[in-house]
Amino acid sequence: MKNKIILLWAFLFSGLAFAQIGVNSPDPKTTLDVNAKNPTGATTATDGILIPRVDRQRAQNMVNIPLSTLIYVNNISTGTQTGITVNVDELGFYYFDGKEWVKLRDPYNIGPIETDWKLLGNANTDPSTNFLGTTDNQGVAIRTNNTIRAIIENTGILRVGNITNASVNQSTANIANASTADANVQPGVLSVLDSRLSTALIENPPTADIFNPRGGPASDLLTIGHNTNSQGGNYTPRSVAFYNVNATNTGGIGQVAWIATPGKATRLSETAASISDYTRDKTNNYVGLSFSTRGATGFGSRMVVNPIGFVGIGTTTPTSLLDLGATFGSTSTENVGKKLAVYNNTAGTDFYGLGISSGLLQFHAASTPDEAPGMVLTGNGNVGIGTTAPASNVILDLSANNKAFLPPRLTTAQRDAINPKQAGMMIYNVTNNCLEFWNSLSWVSTCAVVPPAPGTISTLNCATATHSGTLIANAAASGVSSSITYAGGNGGSHGGQIVNSTGITGLTATLAAGSFVSGAGTLVYNITGTPSGPGTAVFAINIGGQACNLSRTVGLPAAVVASLSCATAAHNGTLTAGTATSGVSSSIPYTGGNGGTYTAQTVNSTGVSGLTATLTAGTLATGNGNLTYTITGSPNSAGTASFAISLGGQSCTFTRTVTAPIGGATINCGGATLNGTLKNSNAASGVTISVPYTGGNGGSYSAQSIPSTGVTGLTATLSAGNFNVGSGTLTFTVTGTPQGEGTASFTINMGGSNCTANVTVNELQPSDINCTGPDGIYPYPNSNTKYVRCITISGVKYAYIYTCPAGSQFNPTTKLCVAVP
Numbered sequence: 001m002k003n004k005i006i007l008l009w010a011f012l013f014s015g016l017a018f019a020q021i022g023v024n025s026p027d028p029k030t031t032l033d034v035n036a037k038n039p040t041g042a043t044t045a046t047d048g049i050l051i052p053r054v055d056r057q058r059a060q061n062m063v064n065i066p067l068s069t070l071i072y073v074n075n076i077s078t079g080t081q082t083g084i085t086v087n088v089d090e091l092g093f094y095y096f097d098g099k100e101w102v103k104l105r106d107p108y109n110i111g112p113i114e115t116d117w118k119l120l121g122n123a124n125t126d127p128s129t130n131f132l133g134t135t136d137n138q139g140v141a142i143r144t145n146n147t148i149r150a151i152i153e154n155t156g157i158l159r160v161g162n163i164t165n166a167s168v169n170q171s172t173a174n175i176a177n178a179s180t181a182d183a184n185v186q187p188g189v190l191s192v193l194d195s196r197l198s199t200a201l202i203e204n205p206p207t208a209d210i211f212n213p214r215g216g217p218a219s220d221l222l223t224i225g226h227n228t229n230s231q232g233g234n235y236t237p238r239s240v241a242f243y244n245v246n247a248t249n250t251g252g253i254g255q256v257a258w259i260a261t262p263g264k265a266t267r268l269s270e271t272a273a274s275i276s277d278y279t280r281d282k283t284n285n286y287v288g289l290s291f292s293t294r295g296a297t298g299f300g301s302r303m304v305v306n307p308i309g310f311v312g313i314g315t316t317t318p319t320s321l322l323d324l325g326a327t328f329g330s331t332s333t334e335n336v337g338k339k340l341a342v343y344n345n346t347a348g349t350d351f352y353g354l355g356i357s358s359g360l361l362q363f364h365a366a367s368t369p370d371e372a373p374g375m376v377l378t379g380n381g382n383v384g385i386g387t388t389a390p391a392s393n394v395i396l397d398l399s400a401n402n403k404a405f406l407p408p409r410l411t412t413a414q415r416d417a418i419n420p421k422q423a424g425m426m427i428y429n430v431t432n433n434c435l436e437f438w439n440s441l442s443w444v445s446t447c448a449v450v451p452p453a454p455g456t457i458s459t460l461n462c463a464t465a466t467h468s469g470t471l472i473a474n475a476a477a478s479g480v481s482s483s484i485t486y487a488g489g490n491g492g493s494h495g496g497q498i499v500n501s502t503g504i505t506g507l508t509a510t511l512a513a514g515s516f517v518s519g520a521g522t523l524v525y526n527i528t529g530t531p532s533g534p535g536t537a538v539f540a541i542n543i544g545g546q547a548c549n550l551s552r553t554v555g556l557p558a559a560v561v562a563s564l565s566c567a568t569a570a571h572n573g574t575l576t577a578g579t580a581t582s583g584v585s586s587s588i589p590y591t592g593g594n595g596g597t598y599t600a601q602t603v604n605s606t607g608v609s610g611l612t613a614t615l616t617a618g619t620l621a622t623g624n625g626n627l628t629y630t631i632t633g634s635p636n637s638a639g640t641a642s643f644a645i646s647l648g649g650q651s652c653t654f655t656r657t658v659t660a661p662i663g664g665a666t667i668n669c670g671g672a673t674l675n676g677t678l679k680n681s682n683a684a685s686g687v688t689i690s691v692p693y694t695g696g697n698g699g700s701y702s703a704q705s706i707p708s709t710g711v712t713g714l715t716a717t718l719s720a721g722n723f724n725v726g727s728g729t730l731t732f733t734v735t736g737t738p739q740g741e742g743t744a745s746f747t748i749n750m751g752g753s754n755c756t757a758n759v760t761v762n763e764l765q766p767s768d769i770n771c772t773g774p775d776g777i778y779p780y781p782n783s784n785t786k787y788v789r790c791i792t793i794s795g796v797k798y799a800y801i802y803t804c805p806a807g808s809q810f811n812p813t814t815k816l817c818v819a820v821p
């Protein structure tokens with residue numbers, strides 16, 4: 001504290017005396033002259049000036065800071081890099097420039113202190129406040145060799161290249177090589193221009209413009225290429241790619257346009273031809289192409305290729321591989337109806353191809369512009385040759401006033417070699433020079449004097465027809481026919497018959513052409529097709545002058561299901577052992593039913609027997625449904641009854657629980673049988689009592705534990721179970737040690753019966769006595785009327801059993817039989 005006062009006094013005194021202060025300097029040369037106390041030497045004492053040390057928060061909160069104030073920031077974890085501490089981003093010396101704290105430069109940097117952008121890069125910049133450029137309404141120029149190479153104008157336009165006029169309103173971005181001083185580049189987003197033609201102008205600025213006004217045979221406007229060897233195996237280079245993020249599903253990605261207007265480099269409103277996209281699907285990246293041209297009627301699409309490859313000419317919505325549009329001629333001679341030329345001369349007077357007029361497909365050969373087609377096909381399948389209006393009731397209409405119909409010309413041998421022959425065939429026989437036709441039996445000559453008589457019959461009996469094969473709904477008929485008898489045949493021929501079914505449609509009965517026999521005979525109709533459903537198919541037969549209705553039954557198919565689900569069966573009613581069922585059924589769900597029929601089923605139960613599940617014959621639903629089995633009978637015991645069912649190609653087993661009734665039976669204790677031996681004072685082992693019963697109802701009984709009376713110490717145990725239906729046996733297990741000999745009694749009360757089963761507990765024999773103590777008299781186990789005498793003879797212990805006289809009993813104290821008082 002003393003030193004501080006002295007130093008302060010020295011400063012004050014010196015300031016008053018000389019207005020200059022020296023520290024370790026008797027002759028200060030400046031306002032403050034500080035010399036090191038030890039300017040040289042190896043001393044470890046510290047020399048220097050210690051500037052005030054503050055953290056960033058303290059520097060940030062200072063107010064009324066004099067200009068050039070110097071501090072050292074020793075902590076930047078406090079405060080924020082905002083306001084007057086916007087530059088305080090690291091520890092170090094900072095001075096106040098009147099607005100904010102400014103960092104002193106790195107002492108290793110050369111040059112003056114940098115407070116603006118550095119040539120070697122900047123850090124911690126904020127694009128909202130830090131920038132390159134101007135703050136007034138002036139542009140920015142970039143120079144090399146003191147020559148302007150690029151200008152960013154105050155309107156945002158960028159010009160790069162040989163800039164000849166810094167004030168012209170040029171492209172947003174342009175690259176120019178202007179060899180003449182008056183070359184201009186008009187506004188556009190991007191222009192690449194070689195302006196060696198001073199009169200070049202670009203109107204309606206394009207998004208991207210490439211212009212070469214030099215012309216000449218080698219003046220390629222744009223050359224685009226690629227080195228395919230430099231690409232990866234899964235990449236196909238694209239020389240030109242069109243993309244428009246704002247395009248809609250109607251198109252608008254881009255186009256290639258040809259401009260035909262003289263004196264203009266680009267003008268979209270006067271496009272002469274173009275290739276563009278159409279029917280764009282942005283989601284799936286589908287797009288088609290439209291080819292457009294300008295003609296006398298204006299500019300429009302002439303051909304399109306839609307995304308799936310359909311080509312439309314004259315239509316923009318093709319619906320087939322090649323669609324020539326919906327236009328057609330109003331008459332068969334109108335030239336606009338000519339749609340597709342296989343050949344046509346320049347004058348259009350020698351047209352070979354197809355045409356369309358109202359209701360007609362035209363076939364042209366060497367037609368002039370207004371000439372009718374040589375052949376037409378109507379929408380009803382009528383063909384006209386020599387006429388454009390074929391009769392509606394004929395398949396082929398031939399019309400001519402100077403031509404004839406010429407049938408095939410064959411010799412008799414050639415005619416006979418035809419195989420097979422169809423009724424109605426016609427030829428001209430050059431052997432006999434006669435026109436002939438086949439009547440299904442023979443060749444008939446028009447040269448014959450008398451034509452053959454047509455076949456007739458007097459009766460036709462559909463009711464007694466015999467049938468072969470079966471018809472199943474929705475299944476193709478195979479091997480199905482019906483034979484119909486007739487009488488009164490005249491031996492004449494018939495042309496056969498084809499009859500469609502009614503009622504149940506989808507079937508056709510066909511009779512082959514032939515001849516009736518003379519008298520009675522049979523006509524066989526083969527039935528084909530697929531019946532539309534079950535029921536009766538009717539065929540109206542009309543032949544030989546007689547008619548009748550032939551009926552065939554169409555059945556349902558055999559039942560087929562996709563699955564049977566016994567596990568999810570729904571059950572009705574309950575089953576009780578020994579009790580006849582009533583109102584008991586199970587409903588089994590199925591899926592994938594085909595609507596077919598199934599026969600009745602009867603399934604006997606297993607596990608618990610005595611039950612039967614019955615399914616009545618019926619018809620499956622088409623799809624999902626249920627099969628209901630009725631369960632009858634009387635289950636012979638409690639437990640699980642299982643029913644294995646099989647239907648429609650599927651099988652499963654459903655189960656029903658059979659409960660036991662309240663047990664009931666007549667128990668016969670008098671018939672009880674002891675299995676094993678019981679002896680006085682010997683623990684029972686492996687001993688049981690079998691007690692028979694009759695009249696069991698299959699009901700349950702609970703576990704039993706019955707203590708013995710008479711001879712005590714024993715317990716007869718029976719596990720819980722069920723009575724049989726009818727007779728059976730109850731088996732009690734006997735445990736414990738009998739406390740005496742004679743009769744052990746067990747009172748049984750169960751199943752509605754009450755009786756006592758008696759068993760004998762045997763007396764002890766001398767061999768049962770174990771004399772382990774000294775010779776003498778001992779009490780007899782569990783009896784006061786007997787005693788035991790143990791005697792050693794020749795080193796062997798012997799036991800003898802004695803009985804006290806009547807009216808006396810053994811006294812263990814006196815070891816004598818004494819009279820009973």
